[in-house]
Amino acid sequence: MKEIVCASGVELLMDYLEGVLPADVRSAVDAHVAGCPRCVAFLASYRETPRLLREATATRIPADLQASLRAFLRAQRGLSE
Amino acid sequence: MVVPTAESSDETLAARAAAGDDHAFELLVERYQGRIFRLACRLTSDTDAPDVLQETFLQAYRHLSSFRGESQFGTWLYRIATNAALMHRRTRARRPAEPLDAFLPRFDTDGRHVGTPAELQLASQADELLDRQFLAEKARAVIARLPDLYRDAFVLRDLEEMSTADVAHALGVEPATVRQRVHRARLMLRGYLSDLVGVKP
Numbered sequence: 001m002k003e004i005v006c007a008s009g010v011e012l013l014m015d016y017l018e019g020v021l022p023a024d025v026r027s028a029v030d031a032h033v034a035g036c037p038r039c040v041a042f043l044a045s046y047r048e049t050p051r052l053l054r055e056a057t058a059t060r061i062p063a064d065l066q067a068s069l070r071a072f073l074r075a076q077r078g079l080s081e
Numbered sequence: 082m083v084v085p086t087a088e089s090s091d092e093t094l095a096a097r098a099a100a101g102d103d104h105a106f107e108l109l110v111e112r113y114q115g116r117i118f119r120l121a122c123r124l125t126s127d128t129d130a131p132d133v134l135q136e137t138f139l140q141a142y143r144h145l146s147s148f149r150g151e152s153q154f155g156t157w158l159y160r161i162a163t164n165a166a167l168m169h170r171r172t173r174a175r176r177p178a179e180p181l182d183a184f185l186p187r188f189d190t191d192g193r194h195v196g197t198p199a200e201l202q203l204a205s206q207a208d209e210l211l212d213r214q215f216l217a218e219k220a221r222a223v224i225a226r227l228p229d230l231y232r233d234a235f236v237l238r239d240l241e242e243m244s245t246a247d248v249a250h251a252l253g254v255e256p257a258t259v260r261q262r263v264h265r266a267r268l269m270l271r272g273y274l275s276d277l278v279g280v281k282p
Contacts, residue, residue, distance in 0.1 A: 005192035014264035018245060038194040041202035042186065048205035049271040050239035055208065056220035057240060061118040065131055069114060070107070072135050073142065077103060 004032040006039055013046055087112075091154035099145040106145070110138055113155070117162045123224065123236045124166035133169050137162040156247060163237065163251050170229070179226045184272025196280070204275040211278065223273050227266055234259050235266035 002008070009032050015021045016029050033039045085097050085105040091112070097105035114134065121133035140161050148157050187195040194201060207216060224232060237248040238259060245263075249256040 005188075006194045007188040007192035010186055010268070011264075014260045014267070018260060020260070037198040038196070038201055041198035041200075042194060044202050045204040045271050045275070046267055049267050049274060050235075052205070052207050052216075052274060053220050053224065053270060054240045054242075056213075056217045057119070057123055057224065059119055059122050059127070061115045061134075065118065065134070066111075066114060068131075069110065069134060069138065073107075073110065073138055076139055077142070 004028045006032075006036065006042070009033065009036075009039055010042065013043065017047070092150050095145060095148055095150070095154050098142075099148065106142060109141075109154070113158055114138075116155075117158065120159065120162050120236070120241055121166055122221075123240050124163065124233065125170055126225065127221075129169055129173070133162065133166045136165040136169070140165060159237075159241070159243070159247075160251050163233075167233070181223070181226060181269040181273060184269045184276060186268060186272060200275075200280045203278050203280045204271050207274045207278050216277075219277060223270060227269065231262045231266040231269070234262035235270070238263045239267070 004012075009029055012021060012025065012029055016026065021029065033043060085094055085102065085108060087108060089097075089105070089108070091109065094105040094109050094112075098109060117137050118130055118134050121130035121137070125133055137158070141158055144161070148154065189195055203210075211219075224236070227235065233252060234248060237243045237251060238245060243251070245256045245259050248259045252259065
């Protein structure tokens with residue numbers, strides 16, 4: 001198969017991390033990354049991106065919204081407080 | 082009769098709620114409201130999330146009898162919430178496209194990364210290098226700038242940590258399509274974070 005360079009390796013990263021690449025392609029990616037400090041660094045930041053954004057968007061539900069949701073649902077069910 | 086408690090399983094509570102036990106339903110709401118609110122914020126906006134939250138639990142309540150325990154209750158509820166969020170977004174005016182293509186990785190003519198390893202890795206330290214509140218605001222804003230198809234796949238797969246198969250089912254596309262969209266979103270967002278900490282992608 002064709003040799004992997006940084007650009008073609010990057011396009012395979014999602015499939016690589018999800019374990020859906022054919023074995024020979026996976027080996028080719030491994031071989032490239034093993035000898036490429038730039039790809040090691042890129043892969044690290046690619047993997048961290050979901051975690052960073054997950055933590056940065058982990059909003060909490062405000063207490064007043066919990067109360068208004070409960071009131072809304074009770075009203076919809078035809079119940080009173 | 083056994084009184085449902087906060088320790089009862091989702092499926093037990095759902096079955097009781099379907100049989101008319103409102104206390105069981107309220108326990109489910111308490112258990113999931115935080116997660117559904119967070120999902121709604123990620124798929125719509127802080128402003129629209131309360132409406133999506135109400136709509137989700139109202140739909141869940143109305144359709145409890147159709148929940149048969151074939152999937153987990155959480156999966157079923159997430160699907161309702163996702164649909165509610167996407168429907169809600171459709172009622173809003175289309176936002177102008179703000180392409181994030183400028184943040185995609187760059188390569189030289191031989192297909193090699195442009196930048197040093199230290200520069201290429203810097204995005205992963207965004208939470209150490211940036212103020213927490215600043216990063217939170219930027220994160221919300223940039224996720225909203227993603228093309229909708231990428232945003233939905235990224236939010237469900239990477240922020241809500243659903244499996245690729247579940248995301249595919251929820252969005253009605255093939256798993257390979259989910260992977261492709263999540264990948265594009267990750268590349269754009271990684272480049273954006275990189276830019277935010279001061280390194281051109």
